Amino acid sequence: MPLVPKTRNNVKLYNSDTLTMLKELNNNSVDLKPNLYRFFRFTCNDKYSQKSIDKFISKIDTTPGLGPKGDCWERNKRIRRGYGRFRYNNKIYSSHKVAWELSHNKLVPCNKLICHTCDNRKCCNPMHLFLGTNQDNMTDMVNKKRQNKLKNENNGMAKLTWIQVKEIRNLYTTGKYTMKQLANKFGVTQSCIGNIIRNKLWYDPNYIRTKLDNIGNTQIDENTKNKIYILYIQNKYGYGKLAKQFNISPSRIRDIVKNN
Numbered sequence: 643m644p645l646v647p648k649t650r651n652n653v654k655l656y657n658s659d660t661l662t663m664l665k666e667l668n669n670n671s672v673d674l675k676p677n678l679y680r681f682f683r684f685t686c687n688d689k690y691s692q693k694s695i696d697k698f699i700s701k702i703d704t705t706p707g708l709g710p711k712g713d714c715w716e717r718n719k720r721i722r723r724g725y726g727r728f729r730y731n732n733k734i735y736s737s738h739k740v741a742w743e744l745s746h747n748k749l750v751p752c753n754k755l756i757c758h759t760c761d762n763r764k765c766c767n768p769m770h771l772f773l774g775t776n777q778d779n780m781t782d783m784v785n786k787k788r789q790n791k792l793k794n795e796n797n798g799m800a801k802l803t804w805i806q807v808k809e810i811r812n813l814y815t816t817g818k819y820t821m822k823q824l825a826n827k828f829g830v831t832q833s834c835i836g837n838i839i840r841n842k843l844w845y846d847p848n849y850i851r852t853k854l855d856n857i858g859n860t861q862i863d864e865n866t867k868n869k870i871y872i873l874y875i876q877n878k879y880g881y882g883k884l885a886k887q888f889n890i891s892p893s894r895i896r897d898i899v900k901n902n
């Protein structure tokens with residue numbers, strides 16, 4: 643029973659026999675290295691030379707026990723943001739992406755990215771990699787609860803509580819506060835407030851961001867727009883002050899000023 647994938651162009655390269663065999667190899671602590679050529683031996687669109695494939699494989703660590711299930715193949719070279727990187731021809735590529743391209747014999751489409759089922763960014767095991775969109779990756783991340791690991795109130799570093807986070811979101815929705823004002827009020831940075839409002843920090847699956855433009859006062863006549871614009875360019879008022887004066891949201895003020 644050969645380890646060689648049956649078809650090269652099909653996305654599903656590995657049948658269950660291959661997987662079983664690989665698992666046995668892993669369990670028996672057999673040196674997987676020579677077998678790696680069966681997974682990464684293709685050249686796609688002349689992007690990879692045999693030499694580059696040799697180089698790529700030489701630094702893959704197949705020691706059993708790596709990763710959450712112990713069957714990850716890690717490449718620990720040039721780690722950046724947790725991902726291994728691979729350099730050849732004076733260019734730097736993400737290792738897991740190279741691993742996917744070599745094992746599937748095609749290039750990653752430009753609007754897609756390669757995600758890990760094992761959640762181990764260094765992993766290059768083709769069976770742990772799948773083609774996804776950014777949205778898939780985010781959903782995957784949320785499902786794995788990785789996102790909240792460092793960011794919720796149980797973490798000692800957190801300055802806020804869920805109650806405050808809800809308050810921040812509610813206050814911002816009223817349009818009476820700028821992010822800067824909220825940052826001062828709650829003693830956190832402005833980018834922190836921004837991320838809370840965009841639901842990137844303190845992720846809440848039920849939170850729907852209400853665009854400030856949708857809250858009343860959307861009808862502003864040209865005269866008022868001009869007035870706002872003139873006051874703004876005279877440098878006397880900022881977005882926040884103008885927002886208060888005209889009773890509309892600061893972001894609406896910004897849109898008026900930028901579009902005038």
Ligand SMILES: [Zn+2]
Nearest residue numbers: 714760765770
């Ligand atoms: Zn893995």
